[in-house]
Amino acid sequence: MSLATLTRPWAATSYGFLDASAKRELRRKMLKAIAVPGCQMPYASREVPMARGWGTGGLQVTLTLVNPRSTIKVIDQGADDGVNAASIRRFISRVSGATETWDTLAASIVQSRHRIPEETLREDQVLVLQVPNPEPLRGVEPNMSIARQMHADADYGRLWLTLYEQIVRKGRIMQGAAYPSLVNGRHVMTPSPIPRWDVPKLNMAKHLTFLSAGREKRLHAVPPYTRVEPLVFSDRPYRVEDHAELVCRRSGIAGYFMNEIPQDQGGSVFEVSDSNLGIKAIRQAGGESVEIGATWYEDGEYSA
Amino acid sequence: MAYVATRGGEKAIEQAERLFRQDLGTIDADRVEAIRQSMPYLVDRVMGEASLYDEEMAALALAQTGGELSEAVLVLRAWRTTQPRLTVAAPLLQRDLLTQRRISAAFKDIPGGQILGPTLDYSHRVLATDVLEGTPFVPPAVDPAETAAPMRQPSLADWQREQGLVGPAQDSLVEPDDIPDLTREPLLFPASRAHRLQSLARAETGGVLALGYAAMRGYGNAHPTVNELRLAQAEVTVRHPSGTPFSAGRVRVCQAEVTSKEKGGYLELGFAASFGWNEVKVIAAATLDLNSAEAPVGSPVHEEFYLYHSESVEASGFCIHFKLPHYVTFQSVLDAMRDAKAMAAKGDQDVSQERQTEPAE
Numbered sequence: 001m002s003l004a005t006l007t008r009p010w011a012a013t014s015y016g017f018l019d020a021s022a023k024r025e026l027r028r029k030m031l032k033a034i035a036v037p038g039c040q041m042p043y044a045s046r047e048v049p050m051a052r053g054w055g056t057g058g059l060q061v062t063l064t065l066v067n068p069r070s071t072i073k074v075i076d077q078g079a080d081d082g083v084n085a086a087s088i089r090r091f092i093s094r095v096s097g098a099t100e101t102w103d104t105l106a107a108s109i110v111q112s113r114h115r116i117p118e119e120t121l122r123e124d125q126v127l128v129l130q131v132p133n134p135e136p137l138r139g140v141e142p143n144m145s146i147a148r149q150m151h152a153d154a155d156y157g158r159l160w161l162t163l164y165e166q167i168v169r170k171g172r173i174m175q176g177a178a179y180p181s182l183v184n185g186r187h188v189m190t191p192s193p194i195p196r197w198d199v200p201k202l203n204m205a206k207h208l209t210f211l212s213a214g215r216e217k218r219l220h221a222v223p224p225y226t227r228v229e230p231l232v233f234s235d236r237p238y239r240v241e242d243h244a245e246l247v248c249r250r251s252g253i254a255g256y257f258m259n260e261i262p263q264d265q266g267g268s269v270f271e272v273s274d275s276n277l278g279i280k281a282i283r284q285a286g287g288e289s290v291e292i293g294a295t296w297y298e299d300g301e302y303s304a
Numbered sequence: 305m306a307y308v309a310t311r312g313g314e315k316a317i318e319q320a321e322r323l324f325r326q327d328l329g330t331i332d333a334d335r336v337e338a339i340r341q342s343m344p345y346l347v348d349r350v351m352g353e354a355s356l357y358d359e360e361m362a363a364l365a366l367a368q369t370g371g372e373l374s375e376a377v378l379v380l381r382a383w384r385t386t387q388p389r390l391t392v393a394a395p396l397l398q399r400d401l402l403t404q405r406r407i408s409a410a411f412k413d414i415p416g417g418q419i420l421g422p423t424l425d426y427s428h429r430v431l432a433t434d435v436l437e438g439t440p441f442v443p444p445a446v447d448p449a450e451t452a453a454p455m456r457q458p459s460l461a462d463w464q465r466e467q468g469l470v471g472p473a474q475d476s477l478v479e480p481d482d483i484p485d486l487t488r489e490p491l492l493f494p495a496s497r498a499h500r501l502q503s504l505a506r507a508e509t510g511g512v513l514a515l516g517y518a519a520m521r522g523y524g525n526a527h528p529t530v531n532e533l534r535l536a537q538a539e540v541t542v543r544h545p546s547g548t549p550f551s552a553g554r555v556r557v558c559q560a561e562v563t564s565k566e567k568g569g570y571l572e573l574g575f576a577a578s579f580g581w582n583e584v585k586v587i588a589a590a591t592l593d594l595n596s597a598e599a600p601v602g603s604p605v606h607e608e609f610y611l612y613h614s615e616s617v618e619a620s621g622f623c624i625h626f627k628l629p630h631y632v633t634f635q636s637v638l639d640a641m642r643d644a645k646a647m648a649a650k651g652d653q654d655v656s657q658e659r660q661t662e663p664a665e
Contacts, residue, residue, distance in 0.1 A: 013386045014386065017386065018386070019385075019386050019387075019388065021388075021389075021488065022385070022488075025488070042490035042492055043490055044487070044488050044489050044490055045490065046385040046386075046487075047378065047381040047382040047384070047385045047617060048382055049378075049379070049382045051378060051617075051620065051621035051624055051625065052617050052618045052620075052621025052622055052625075053618075053621040053622040053623075053624070053625030054621060054624075054625050054628065056621070076628070076629065077629050077630075077631055077632045078632065081314055082629060083314075083316060083317045084628055086314040086317060087317055090314075113628075114630075114632040114633060115632055132622075132625070142602070143601055143602055143608060144493065144608060144612075145493040145494075145601075145608060146601070170644045171644055171647045171648070172640065172643060172644055172647065173640070174640045174641070174644065175640070176633060176634075176636035176637035176638075176639070176640055177632065177633040177636040177637070178633070193630075193632070193633045193636075194632075195632055195633070195635065195636040196636060197636075215618045215621060215622055217490040217491070218490075241635065241636055241639040242639055242643065243639075257632075257635075258635075259631060259632075259635065260631075260635055260638070273632060
């Protein structure tokens, strides 16, 4: 027996890039985040080999969850081949040996920026959302220490007030993406800048969701089967984007969140934002045997 | 598969990176060494912002990023954070530093003397165009002083303490391993003294200068007097497992102590230190430290404001992330806007020209 047989071969970095101390800290914070749904947990947020604001928070969570048997899907704006999604997916598989996929049904971990896939996620899947700004109160209180106190006091009056003012001024709530939502009846969170279309998918979902902001060093979680309620007034129901009637010009499918493509001659056409759902629909139409899973929306109506 | 064929992002990003690297050409050890030798202050700046003291690696980071500073700092930090923390070096006292430059603006002369050391402070900033005409610039030889300055210089604040001008120093009873480490813990507020000084030490030079300058110019209430500015080499003293302390090498360090006015019977001091020699950074940072105590919440001299916004990797990363596609969030905004307009067109609402409010994403 020699030292060489007792030690692992030298490697420039640990398995999954992050070293054991970073992963241990993250695991603890992720467990805390699950224990207190929607509550932001500060974490050290190590530097990773990509720039802050480019998914480093999501990446750290994924690198902590990943193992060689994992299957990874990474999307940006719903697309698997967005340049940054491709870069992140390639990095994760390079440092972890995980399998890459574009298929939501095949993924064990889905890391996403700004979208939740349209196919319903299962109990054995984890969704990791990249979060630019974890603080739903930032717009009414830029100071983080004060905002923290407001969360502790469940003091959300100023947030309600901004929504009310929008109704008074514009006739409707103008919040686009990142719609503030009450988690488990206690903490208001930002669901990350997913469109309003995607927020209902988090409510009583079968899957676990982590939302991680690397630059701001905060993560929060929505555990499976947890209530997520967008902040709305009882006489003004929550409204998702008006996409139910739109038809994808490539795949022909309808009733999902769409990308608007402006046309030279004026007007717009639409393409389904969940790009791999579109690809699967095209293949299916072409006679290939492709499995399309159950979707949260059916005929443009939320049905899960 | 037409859907896929029209996209092809994965190939594009690979070729884009190749274009960048092609412009820089072959990077070899000679290029790295040339950067290390000819750009010591740039290397110092990068080492300070990366909180990693390794001249060769900092020069390599500069070489492989073509001198894109925020990228150089990021690659160094990303490498650093994967490395184990082996040990904590012994604390340093100012009087133990091997001091090459040490000046004070608070007194005409100070115990130990004003040691100018290497500086451009009094030079005429004239571009040496002769070099481009084919006449190399050969620096004139330095005339040695009749008696060499002592290697170590006392701390001016120590003298001020003896005179009752500066409050007594508080001995810190924290075990070295228990010193808060910003690279392994989140920054929370109010920040510990250790976290504040560590954060300033790795702050982006331009960022800390901008905010420090704002404080100097009038957005802070303390106008700094440089009590002591020091450029030095510090012994990194660590303990062998057998218990014997030894020097693991020397690092270039800089520090500034600024003062302004009396508080509680003593002069207030603001302090900052960093790896490498970077005077403008530590003077600006010490000014922010000095102003912190009385800073109104939300002002640029409040610690939450300046520490968050001078963070090099976070600030540059977030700034460039706006290049990423945002068409989903934009679509969501458009949807609400069109609906509001349609309602207004029906005449039941007044659509004002107010700006859309959307949190930074």
